[in-house]
Amino acid sequence: MTASPASASDANNAFNARATLQTPLGPKTIYRLDALKGVAGSVVEKLPISIKVLLESCLRNLDGRAVTKDDVEAIARYNAKQPENFEIPFMPGRVVLQDFTGVPAVVDLAAMRAAMKRMGGDPKKVNPLVPCDLVIDHSVQVDAFGSDNALTINNKHDFERNTERYQFLKWGQTAFDNFRVVPPSTGIVHQVNLEYLAKVVWEKDGPGGGVLYPDSLVGTDSHTTMINGAGVLGWGVGGIEAEAVMLGQPIDMLLPEVIGFKMTGKLKEGVTATDLVLVVTQILRSLGVVEKFVEFFGPGLAEMPLANRATIANMAPEYGATCGFFPVDDQTMKYLRMTGRDEKLCQTIELYCKTQGLWRDDGAPIEYTQVVELDLGTVEPSLAGPRRPQDRVALTGMRGAWEKELKTSFGKNRPAVGTAATAETSEGGIAVAEDPGFGGVEMTYEGQKFRLKHGAVVVAAITSCTNTSNPSVMMAAGLVAKKAHALGLTRKPWVKTSLAPGSTVVMEYYKKAGLIEHLDALGFNLVGFGCTTCIGNSGPLPEEISKTVNDNDLVVASVLSGNRNFEGRINPDVKANYLASPPLVVAYAIAGTVDIDLEREPIGTGKNGKPVYLKDIWPSTSEVEETVSACVTREQFVKQYADVFKGSEEWRAIHTSKGELFEWDENSTYVQEPPFFVEMSKEPAAIQPISGARALAYLGDSVTTDHISPAGSIKKDSPAGKFLIGKGVPVSMFNSYGARRGDYRVMTRGTFANIRVKNKLAPGTEGGWTTDYTDGQVKAIYDASVNYQKARIPLVVLAGKDYGMGSSRDWAAKGTFLLGVKAVIAVSFERIHRSNLVGMGVLPLTFKAGQDAKSLGLDGSETFDVAITDSVKPRQDIHVTATKKDGTKVEFDTTCRIDTPVEVDYYRNGGILHTVLRNMAKV
Numbered sequence: 001m002t003a004s005p006a007s008a009s010d011a012n013n014a015f016n017a018r019a020t021l022q023t024p025l026g027p028k029t030i031y032r033l034d035a036l037k038g039v040a041g042s043v044v045e046k047l048p049i050s051i052k053v054l055l056e057s058c059l060r061n062l063d064g065r066a067v068t069k070d071d072v073e074a075i076a077r078y079n080a081k082q083p084e085n086f087e088i089p090f091m092p093g094r095v096v097l098q099d100f101t102g103v104p105a106v107v108d109l110a111a112m113r114a115a116m117k118r119m120g121g122d123p124k125k126v127n128p129l130v131p132c133d134l135v136i137d138h139s140v141q142v143d144a145f146g147s148d149n150a151l152t153i154n155n156k157h158d159f160e161r162n163t164e165r166y167q168f169l170k171w172g173q174t175a176f177d178n179f180r181v182v183p184p185s186t187g188i189v190h191q192v193n194l195e196y197l198a199k200v201v202w203e204k205d206g207p208g209g210g211v212l213y214p215d216s217l218v219g220t221d222s223h224t225t226m227i228n229g230a231g232v233l234g235w236g237v238g239g240i241e242a243e244a245v246m247l248g249q250p251i252d253m254l255l256p257e258v259i260g261f262k263m264t265g266k267l268k269e270g271v272t273a274t275d276l277v278l279v280v281t282q283i284l285r286s287l288g289v290v291e292k293f294v295e296f297f298g299p300g301l302a303e304m305p306l307a308n309r310a311t312i313a314n315m316a317p318e319y320g321a322t323c324g325f326f327p328v329d330d331q332t333m334k335y336l337r338m339t340g341r342d343e344k345l346c347q348t349i350e351l352y353c354k355t356q357g358l359w360r361d362d363g364a365p366i367e368y369t370q371v372v373e374l375d376l377g378t379v380e381p382s383l384a385g386p387r388r389p390q391d392r393v394a395l396t397g398m399r400g401a402w403e404k405e406l407k408t409s410f411g412k413n414r415p416a417v418g419t420a421a422t423a424e425t426s427e428g429g430i431a432v433a434e435d436p437g438f439g440g441v442e443m444t445y446e447g448q449k450f451r452l453k454h455g456a457v458v459v460a461a462i463t464s465c466t467n468t469s470n471p472s473v474m475m476a477a478g479l480v481a482k483k484a485h486a487l488g489l490t491r492k493p494w495v496k497t498s499l500a501p502g503s504t505v506v507m508e509y510y511k512k513a514g515l516i517e518h519l520d521a522l523g524f525n526l527v528g529f530g531c532t533t534c535i536g537n538s539g540p541l542p543e544e545i546s547k548t549v550n551d552n553d554l555v556v557a558s559v560l561s562g563n564r565n566f567e568g569r570i571n572p573d574v575k576a577n578y579l580a581s582p583p584l585v586v587a588y589a590i591a592g593t594v595d596i597d598l599e600r601e602p603i604g605t606g607k608n609g610k611p612v613y614l615k616d617i618w619p620s621t622s623e624v625e626e627t628v629s630a631c632v633t634r635e636q637f638v639k640q641y642a643d644v645f646k647g648s649e650e651w652r653a654i655h656t657s658k659g660e661l662f663e664w665d666e667n668s669t670y671v672q673e674p675p676f677f678v679e680m681s682k683e684p685a686a687i688q689p690i691s692g693a694r695a696l697a698y699l700g701d702s703v704t705t706d707h708i709s710p711a712g713s714i715k716k717d718s719p720a721g722k723f724l725i726g727k728g729v730p731v732s733m734f735n736s737y738g739a740r741r742g743d744y745r746v747m748t749r750g751t752f753a754n755i756r757v758k759n760k761l762a763p764g765t766e767g768g769w770t771t772d773y774t775d776g777q778v779k780a781i782y783d784a785s786v787n788y789q790k791a792r793i794p795l796v797v798l799a800g801k802d803y804g805m806g807s808s809r810d811w812a813a814k815g816t817f818l819l820g821v822k823a824v825i826a827v828s829f830e831r832i833h834r835s836n837l838v839g840m841g842v843l844p845l846t847f848k849a850g851q852d853a854k855s856l857g858l859d860g861s862e863t864f865d866v867a868i869t870d871s872v873k874p875r876q877d878i879h880v881t882a883t884k885k886d887g888t889k890v891e892f893d894t895t896c897r898i899d900t901p902v903e904v905d906y907y908r909n910g911g912i913l914h915t916v917l918r919n920m921a922k923v
Contacts, residue, residue: 183647191502229310239810260368263300274581477582478515488607492592534562710750751815804833
């Protein structure tokens with residue numbers, strides 16, 4: 001079967017690349033990449049495969065307007081060693097959303113329809129133009145655990161808390177074309193995407209029986225990158241960008257550098273995919289790969305299962321890359337067949353990828369910007385923490401690392417028992433209260449007496465798409481539980497344990513392997529199908545445990561098989577959080593503490609009274625592989641995904657409104673029309689300088705979107721909590737910020753309100769405080785913002801390095817905008833957050849090299865004038881004048897991080913959605 005040329009003279013076929021490919025699915029049209037050989041100095045055969053996907057997208061979508069011949073030629077002559085500073089329009093094939101970020105995206109679309117109606121246009125023009133799938137996976141919380149009823153109880157609470165949101169999503173499913181919703185209790189978006197939604201090669205209507213093209217996507221969650229493990233190019237964007245793609249807009253991006261990551265050798269006995277990804281994360285974070293692609297190759301991939309690749313690809317946000325891409329090969333095809341994909345599709349995928357040069361071939365002359373290499377045989381069992389995914393700790397050194405944390409924290413002058421000491425020390429450790437001899441605090445819980453100490457593991461969670469998508473590590477966890485149960489071991493009484501798989505298939509193969517009873521015996525009962533602990537939905541600790549921790553300033557720990565362990569994310573009572581493989585999660589639940597050397601000290605005492613060591617319950621690699629081979633079947637995937645959009649009885653029983661416009665309910669505290677498009681003019685005003693601004697926050701380095709964006713539980717004494725109480729919502733029904741993302745009033749009040757936020761404008765505080773310079777009082781950031789906006793005073797934020805690193809949370813930008821912030825001046829930005837700020841009409845500026853707020857002598861009490869004009873150009877210098885109380889002026893230049901001409905247009909319009917809406921209204 002070969003590709004034959006198809007003649008055409010339109011702009012879409014300017015390079016005569018359109019051809020017909022005879023496939024098992026019938027004749028299909030493709031856009032041949034080899035047609036570009038010799039065009040404008042192209043080096044197609046040397047391109048990284050991830051760059052070829054970008055090239056094919058531009059070649060196929062070439063129209064002379066949104067995509068030009070210059071765009072195609074720029075990618076075709078891509079020089080990895082020195083990429084051109086050239087902006088290209090990438091048009092992803094589809095969009096995936098999860099419900100936390102997906103609800104506000106659909107709210108924005110509904111608001112755009114309402115605005116279109118007010119502007120005299122057709123509301124139906126506001127409609128997704130590419131396939132969009134939303135998976136409800138972020139809502140379920142771990143309220144109940146350790147019992148056979150946990151799943152039922154948690155699902156019941158899920159629907160009680162979230163019915164309003166689910167009604168809204170069901171409206172969206174009927175109101176919009178190209179929009180599907182995967183109901184609750186199905187799985188995690190990235191695992192569902194990997195196991196079912198992704199096709200690797202997609203097809204759409206077109207000439208010649210349909211058009212084939214590489215599957216590609218963007219998603220409203222940073223871990224969308226997981227799909228790169230299957231050779232599908234995709235990454236996380238803010239909901240704002242995702243909405244623009246849904247509405248037919250390209251993502252304008254600079255051609256990235258591509259780091260080649262060569263893998264050789266094979267993992268040692270007992271080493272897991274989680275251990276591997278923690279090593280990869282550490283290597284790449286140290287190398288510095290922000291805004292770069294990473295492409296994996298080498299002989300080490302030949303026998304690496306796709307599930308392991310997906311684990312590595314999932315963690316791209318943690319190592320900082322835009323994506324970690326694995327080209328399609330035999331392992332990809334093996335996985336696709338295992339997970340129930342159609343055989344003719346599988347054959348077509350292989351044929352298409354080989355025809356287009358998208359098949360992994362380590363003999364191909366691919367050139368990368370830089371190559372790093374890892375011998376898989378050097379990887380050792382590891383964890384990462386206590387607060388960042390890149391801070392890997394070898395299992396052999398875990399106890400020493402923990403003790404160093406405590407010693408660094410205590411310093412020479414220990415605080416008295418009972419005094420609050422929660423801030424980080426200058427050395428980076430966690431400040432804790434003195435506990436003589438580290439003896440802990442004696443307490444009784446559920447009839448058992450014990451001493452709760454620093455380092456106690458109070459949360460042990462098998463959670464997150466990162467690892468629950470991987471049968472090898474999940475089976476390993478089940479086998480550890482089985483061996484431990486047989487020896488009479490169980491979890492410690494203070495450990496809150498949970499099992500939350502990323503798809504229902506996991507429980508099918510656990511059942512076939514006979515492992516469920518053993519996991520249950522250790523407290524790892526099924527609590528739900530969703531992100532749970534990894535996203536911060538760990539639920540409250542038992543009241544007695546929580547009280548003991550907080551009354552005695554204990555530094556307790558969580559161990560989870562997740563991808564994020566930022567401060568304040570996992571549980572408000574837990575200061576130290578460690579990422580680990582699922583089998584290690586089980587082990588630490590048994591040990592009950594991170595203050596232990598699991599390789600040398602016994603993990604517990606068996607029923608025969610003898611000590612049991614980790615090696616006694618750790619399964620061999622062959623044992624795991626044999627169990628996976630015998631118990632994971634194609635039939636399980638086919639069965640579980642047969643009615644994936646049908647949902648449970650509770651889902652089907654939800655009634656919702658019909659019609660093209662959503663009926664907003666002013667009494668709802670879940671879904672409200674945002675003010676972004678209210679009173680919007682048909683034409684944008686000219687860009688004006690920012691004058692007389694005040695600093696709302698002065699922040700340090702590594703402030704994440706977990707610090708900025710509202711997430712986790714809502715405190716009753718917070719601005720958001722007070723608002724909900726004022727609306728008659730009882731504290732028991734507060735739900736989480738994530739669940740209330742559709743109500744801008746709650747979310748604005750929660751922006752910068754993370755319990756670990758340290759604002760230099762309110763020294764000695766944590767948790768979203770600032771000095772309000774309208775009255776000189778220290779108060780909640782939201783309350784200060786209200787005063788500033790009443791006085792018509794614009795605001796700025798001062799920040800350090802890597803500002804906005806973390807998840808692709810659009811509310812980090814939306815909340816910033818709604819607080820009245822006009823500009824953020826930082827040392828550097830994380831890719832997604834910078835883009836989102838522009839997408840909301842907030843100006844991102846960076847200090848010049850070697851400068852920051854401190855070096856310039858700024859303390860945040862100044863007034864700021866930013867000399868931006870309507871003639872602003874991408875990355876130009878913008879002059880800033882900071883005036884101190886005594887009239888002294890600090891003058892400095894910044895770099896405007898509006899990076900492209902298209903972004904200038906977005907900024908001028910007040911945001912990307914405003915731009916799209918105005919363009920739609922003109923047609």
